[in-house]
Amino acid sequence: MIRAALIQLCASDDPVANLAVTEGYVREAAAEGATLIATPEVTNCVSSSRAHQEAVFHHEEDDPTLARLRDVAAELGVTLLIGSLGLRTRDADGRFANRSFLIAPDGSITARYDKLHMFDVDVDGDNVFRESAGYRPGDRAVMAKGAGAQIGMTICYDLRFPTLHAQLARAGAEIITVPAAFTVPTGRAHWEVLLRARAIETGCFVLAPAQCGTHHTTRGAARASWGHSLAISPWGEVLADGGEAPGVTHAILDLEQVAAARARIPNLQNGREVPGP
Numbered sequence: 001m002i003r004a005a006l007i008q009l010c011a012s013d014d015p016v017a018n019l020a021v022t023e024g025y026v027r028e029a030a031a032e033g034a035t036l037i038a039t040p041e042v043t044n045c046v047s048s049s050r051a052h053q054e055a056v057f058h059h060e061e062d063d064p065t066l067a068r069l070r071d072v073a074a075e076l077g078v079t080l081l082i083g084s085l086g087l088r089t090r091d092a093d094g095r096f097a098n099r100s101f102l103i104a105p106d107g108s109i110t111a112r113y114d115k116l117h118m119f120d121v122d123v124d125g126d127n128v129f130r131e132s133a134g135y136r137p138g139d140r141a142v143m144a145k146g147a148g149a150q151i152g153m154t155i156c157y158d159l160r161f162p163t164l165h166a167q168l169a170r171a172g173a174e175i176i177t178v179p180a181a182f183t184v185p186t187g188r189a190h191w192e193v194l195l196r197a198r199a200i201e202t203g204c205f206v207l208a209p210a211q212c213g214t215h216h217t218t219r220g221a222a223r224a225s226w227g228h229s230l231a232i233s234p235w236g237e238v239l240a241d242g243g244e245a246p247g248v249t250h251a252i253l254d255l256e257q258v259a260a261a262r263a264r265i266p267n268l269q270n271g272r273e274v275p276g277p
Contacts, residue, residue, distance in 0.1 A: 005034035049220030074107030083179025114138025187226020
């Protein structure tokens with residue numbers, strides 16, 4: 001059994017303030033018995049201003065949020081998924097990385113995953129996003145061992161690409177993490193149904209810690225996130241829902257349910273490569 005905790009944040013564009021809140025919730029989750037703790041996408045900073053991001057983002061080796069949360073994970077002896085951090089890169093075009101980290105109980109970095117799919121969409125005319133203008137996509141799927149389970153790592157918009165999740169499941173994933181900052185219109189329409197579908201299709205637990213509420217920003221356009229951090233069973237059942245406010249939500253994961261669900265519906269083995277159209 002794994003006691004997992006999903007941390008739901010309403011992060012601002014101030015990484016220092018966000019770190020203090022995040023650390024408090026990590027400590028609360030550990031005190032309540034969680035051994036696998038997950039934070040949402042862009043834990044360090046929610047901002048639509050490229051200039052502000054340039055001012056507050058760091059390279060991985062210098063990032064104070066990453067360094068502090070590694071120390072906290074080691075102090076508490078927990079496995080910590082930092083859903084993602086906005087980080088500087090040394091790419092010629094100056095774009096950032098949207099990078100997730102799996103931190104071991106000794107504070108070491110077990111795995112890194114850069115978001116593969118960039119959120120370049122026009123939701124409804126009023127909500128237009130071009131994530132690829134500021135962030136460059138990753139180039140590989142990532143799975144790692146953590147908290148006694150095989151964990152497949154994804155971020156937010158990756159949720160809409162089922163082949164990635166099937167690839168992780170076929171490689172042995174038992175838990176798939178989906179840290180997110182889903183928009184309100186798309187969250188209301190699709191968040192739960194997509195998460196449940198990915199769990200059902202893969203026979204994995206799905207852990208989706210989310211940003212919520214209206215984010216305070218000093219520069220750039222304001223935005224809001226849907227919230228409702230969810231833990232989903234391999235049979236597609238909602239185990240926990242974080243609602244609309246910041247906080248910590250717990251779920252118990254029995255990994256035996258993974259094999260049981262896949263035995264009942266062996267779609268991962270039954271799939272075929274079909275030519276055409």
